[in-house]
Amino acid sequence: MNGADLIFVNGKVLTMDDAAPSANAVVVKDGQIIYAGEKETALSWIYDGTEVVDLEGRTLMPSFIESHIHPSIFGLTLLEVDCKPAATPSIAAIKEKIKQKADAIQEGQWILGWGWDDSKMAEKRNPTRWDLDEVAPDNPVVLKRACAHMAVANSKALELSGIAEDTPNPQGGNIERDEHGRLTGLLQEKAQGLLAAPKYTQEDMIKGMKRAQEKFASWGITTVHCMSTQTADLQLYQFLAEQNKLNVRVRPWMWAIDQNGFDGSLEEVLKVGLRSGFGNDKVKIQGLKFMLDGSVGGKTAAVSEPYVDTEETGILYNTVEEISPLMKRGIESGLRIAIHAIGDRAIDVAIRSYEQINEIVPLQHMRNRIEHCVFPTSTQLRQMNELGLMAGSSIGFLHHIGDNYMKKLGEERMKTAFPHRSFKEAGIKAPGNSDLPVTDGNPWPGIYTLVTRKTSSGQVIGAEEKLSVWEALKAYTTDAAYSSCEEEILGVIKPGAKADVMVLSHNPTEVEAEQLREIEAVSTYVDGKLIYSTNQTRKGESIVQ
Structure with a gap:
């Protein structure tokens, strides 16, 4: 038996694998997990170079996957x-x-x-x-x-x-x-x-991304989906990877058409022939990103009924006739689609666009997405399931800005906002996200809100949509990994998976729900390499330079 590089013992392991949900020891070799189970068996992999980490009763679990953020913009x-x-x-x-x-x-x-x-x-x-x-x-x-x-x-x-x-x-x-x-x-x-504000230089972007990575590591995040990738962003991620300075896995979604001050790259991407999955462990192309409406805070999300005390129903960027042909070109070229749609009017355009495409190109296997997907109707949930669509749910919004949502939309509509229980019952995968830097990127407030449905002020919104702690954790691990077709190797602790793990200050399955948002990463690992530790760094600073 060959020796291991790293062994974790004397802890409680939350594997996020439904088939084998717990263990007390984990063995890592060459950046992969080769065993999860009992301490006695794990220690049989020891040799002279093995590092043994005594968890001292602490909890080990897969590190987080942020399924919808803007890493370079955050930086x-x-x-x-x-x-x-x-x-x-x-x-x-x-x-x-x-x-x-x-x-x-x-x-x-x-x-x-x-x-x-x-x-x-x-x-x-x-x-x-x-x-x-x-x-x-x-x-x-x-x-x-x-x-x-x-x-x-x-x-x-x-x-x-x-x-x-x-x-x-x-x-x-x-x-x-x-x-x-x-x-x-x-x-x-x-x-x-x-606006004619000056563009940032690559040097600025490198400096910002270094700071962003320090934050990610401190939050236990080791994979991020970049939902607004443009040329400079992709160059940035590749440059950092080449310099061995990228300590987070990046999953880019290419910004498709000119919108909101961002330059679209649909024609270039199609001409070059990029397909979903192109890349490597560090940087792997996911697909194309489109937008259909705005935000609730700005009263620009496209809703059917007006915002409270107004006649405004938001801004719908495109019709089905305008956006569907563009989406179809991407799908026919092997690129998955993620489309921003918050309000029910926008979600309707997204679904009808997918339906049109599905008549020509079967979609059920592709794992296309509707981003944010805050206010789907029951009919829309059924349609999403039939099309195999995922909901990139920004549950972090409910915690951080849910009180403002309530003022803008009213109690009745908010009962079904971010409907995670309904997503699950409809058979729809719904990874959670923060849309950083729109809201704070720490996943624990989002997990807390999935379980309690409480905003930052303590207001409970749509209690019937609560999830269990285990289900909430899956939204940031296995469900998020599913969104990049990597559920066998990311977001889970089992043989063959990447050794992207974190040690926690508390066991989320054992604490009171109110304590969930106080949990912190004590240490974070990527490929079995320590990139953050409260023992060696100031809070929020990575030890990998």
Whole structure:
């Protein structure tokens, strides 16, 4: 018997394998798990070079898979002015931060920020160009809302971007004007693409991705699905992999068409002949990403019934006739599709588009996805099952911004928001996600919310849609691995799987539900290599450089 590289003993192992859900020892060789079971058998693999980790009763489980985030964008937000609610609880606080930045740089330099949320600020309103003009009149300023579906720009940024009061709204976008027809500075959806903010360099992206990876490792995340991959992103991931500086597995979804300030690559991808699954263990192409509507926070998600106290029903980007042929071209070329659809109107367009394609190209085996999929009807759930569609459910939204959702949509509609129990009963795989940087990327609040259906304020929404702890954990492990057709090697502890694991501060199956969001990764491993440890690093910093 050949010796092992790494052996974990004296712990409680949650394998996430329904056929053999628990063990107390795990053996790793050449980056793979070769045994999960009893300590006595595991120790038979010891030889001179074997590292034995005594878990001291702690829990070992597969590390997390984030099935819908924006890694490179998150990294860049870590380089921008932090406007998240914790850092800027008011417009006054935003203005102070922007003033500090303007005072520290040259006149004319752009100031970019991220993360403001009007629903969590003292004034309960969006910042305006006039707010920003007060503190940075000579610097162009653009601050993106946390949802990424809106941005506010000051007068200088609007001027340099050629946006004036007579600029027409782009299709699928809105340039907000006040009652006098004046620009407020708020740009919604595709209107953000009119902004002329400078592009980041690869050096910036590398710096940001390094910081992002440190966060991922501290959260126990070792695989991420990049849902907005453009040329620079793919170059970034490949460069870091070549330099042996990519300590997270990246699963890119190529941004298909020009939308929201992102450049589409549909024609180039099809011409080159990329197919889903192309790549290696570190970077593996998943498919094409499309968008159909906006966000609930910005009241741009396409819903059938108006938002509370308004006549607004959101923005629907495309019709079936427009989007289905584009999706079909990708599918015929061997590329899976992920399509953003939050409101029921958008979900309807997504499903009808898939149905049209299915009449010509069978889809059931492909594992195509509807992203976010917040408000599907019971009919839509049945249709999704028939088409073999997955729901990339942003359950993190319910925890972090669910209270705002409730205000915008009302109690009755929110009962069936993020319907995970219904997904399961309908036979639909629904991996959980945070849509980082839209909400915080730590999976534990999402897992907590799957189990309790509680928002950050403690409000319970749709209690009948609760999952068990085991089911909630699967949403971030085996179900997420299924979404990349890797359920045999990722998100599970069993022979043949990758040794991507983490040691936890507490056993999630043994603590009270309220303690779930307090659980932390004590150490994180990729391919059996330690990339994070609370014993060797500051919280949130990877030990792999």
